[in-house]
Amino acid sequence: MSSNHSIFVYSEIGKLQSVLLHCPGEEIENIVPDYLRRLLFDEIAYLDQARKEHNQFAGILRDEGVEVIYLTDLMAEVLENSEVRNEFLKEFMEEGKVVTQGLQEAIIEFFSSYTPKDFIKKCIAGLRKEELRHIKPKALGDMIRDPYPFYLDPIPNMYFQRDPFASIGKGISLNVMANETRNRETIFAKYIFKYHPRFKDVPRWYNRDKTHPIEGGDILVLSDKVLAVGISDRTDPTAIERLAYKLLSTEQCFETVLAFDIPKARAYMHLDTVFTMVDYDQFTIYPGIEEPLDVYSITMGKNNGIIIKYEKDDLPNILKKHLKLEAVNLIRCGGGDSIAARREQWNDGSNTLAISPGKVVCYNRNHITNEALRKNKIEVLEFESYELSRGRGGPRCMSMPLVRDNI
Incomplete structure (x- = not known):
């Protein structure tokens, strides 16, 4: 263990020690076609197969020495x-x-x-x-x-444990969900962090009683100094600014919050559906966001006010500068083929979960992207994805790291 803390996450890639999951349950069988949109689903998954796939996912994590904790x-x-x-x-x-x-x-x-x-x-x-x-x-x-x-109402999105709260450093952001139908998901985290003996003294950088939405799929801990947050279909810039102010004014070691302004579209629901970190200097990216991408840096000024700057460079240079790297390699979803990229991004080809630097868990269906990762010396652990992928979320969406080793 890197720490005795119940929450300890200072990177996206440090060896994963402890993770929170929810295995899909009867809520999936309570989705009916008339109310799909209300419940934020495009189609209905087959529960038995979805559970088998989720158990494969949990099995991979356990085989890698990760403590798997279930929300229930x-x-x-x-x-x-x-x-x-x-x-x-x-x-x-x-x-x-x-x-x-x-x-x-x-x-x-x-x-x-x-x-x-x-x-x-x-x-x-x-x-x-x-x-x-x-x-x-x-x-x-x-x-x-x-x-x-x-x-x-059933809560079929519950197996996406990434969104209701996010582990950042030794604390959490207890989120406000963009859609009313998902806001009940954050009650579970509220009670765990209020009453569970292992988690009840964890500080909060954001709280669910706030007015502006922010979801965990938009929050990436790039290093112990830099947090990236997507301005997305589901996360509001005001929420990012408030989270940044709270986080940067604490004793924590974070110095910069990078706000990534991504296109507001169903396909790019969160930042982690188009961009994830897979190694010290390697990232997966969906090519469709590279051109319109605006990045803003938020830092703390001398007199306790925040400073927001537009970052004028391209993404690799912005990442090099803030993460103090000599080079950055962007591994493109679909291996540079625009049709494959669009198809595999829709099924979360860019939504990787790093277990340790250079070792990631992916859906097996995104074979072109997975091959591109392997060509870049990333070890890819795959599991089946016939049914889980119908919910529009991948391995990162389905998991909330609680403890990672320092890197």
């Missing part, structure tokens, strides 16, 4: 305390727009016999209307017939 296990430990459980359920219902007294009482009654583990899995899976037979109507909202099939 941490939450079950937190919810052993009945007062915390009641507090959580009330907040969870309110975030899910369940506010009428009759319905709240029926849901509390429904969950009363559940074990903590089953309770948390059910919260993620969603509560169908047919499961609640006895509601004593106490408000107009309890009496109205509504064709929508859920009282509590």
